[in-house]
Amino acid sequence: MSYFPAFLQLEGKKILLVGGGNIALEKLEKLLDFTHNISLISLEFSPQILSLITQHNLKYKKAAYKEGDISEYAIVIVAVDDIKLQESIFYESKNYKCLCNAVDSTAYCDFIFPSYIKEGDLTVAISTSGASPAVAKRLKEYIKGVLPQNLNSFLQEMKALRSVFPKGKARMRFLDEKAKRYFSKNS
Numbered sequence: 726m727s728y729f730p731a732f733l734q735l736e737g738k739k740i741l742l743v744g745g746g747n748i749a750l751e752k753l754e755k756l757l758d759f760t761h762n763i764s765l766i767s768l769e770f771s772p773q774i775l776s777l778i779t780q781h782n783l784k785y786k787k788a789a790y791k792e793g794d795i796s797e798y799a800i801v802i803v804a805v806d807d808i809k810l811q812e813s814i815f816y817e818s819k820n821y822k823c824l825c826n827a828v829d830s831t832a833y834c835d836f837i838f839p840s841y842i843k844e845g846d847l848t849v850a851i852s853t854s855g856a857s858p859a860v861a862k863r864l865k866e867y868i869k870g871v872l873p874q875n876l877n878s879f880l881q882e883m884k885a886l887r888s889v890f891p892k893g894k895a896r897m898r899f900l901d902e903k904a905k906r907y908f909s910k911n912s
């Protein structure tokens with residue numbers, strides 16, 4: 726079954742990243758596009774992760790994961806090769822009602838990381854529900870290539886217009902027509 730696409734508001738939500746290697750680095754870099762409320766736990770951290778920890782003033786603990794470490798988190802990402810640990814944390818997360826992602830083990834995931842494009846307020850996410858990350862990656866590159874260069878500026882203009890026009894059908898029609906003209910001119 727496919728994953729339901731959703732954009733989560735991470736403000737005020739604590740995230741725990743378990744792991745300190747290359748896969749953890751990849752997930753950390755993606756998370757930092759959206760929040761800095763991230764803590765890390767691992768016996769060892771790569772120099773790149775330690776650099777990001779320092780740069781973004783992230784909390785971290787050099788230790789092995791132990792049961793209960795996720796109790797205060799809304800989201801946990803398990804970026805380790807240890808499948809038993811992934812499984813254990815996934816089932817433990819149900820006790821705390823936190824969302825869990827176990828990297829490369831969709832059986833232990835409440836959600837997956839999509840491939841995405843982020844430019845200002847625009848985020849375009851692509852998922853194959855784990856069927857082919859390579860296809861998602863290539864589709865991301867294709868979409869990036871067809872997006873208009875000044876899209877973020879146009880999006881800021883639309884955001885400003887939305888804030889001054891009163892809600893209602895007239896605003897919806899006006900903004901829809903403006904968007905339609907923009908894309909027909911930039912395609």
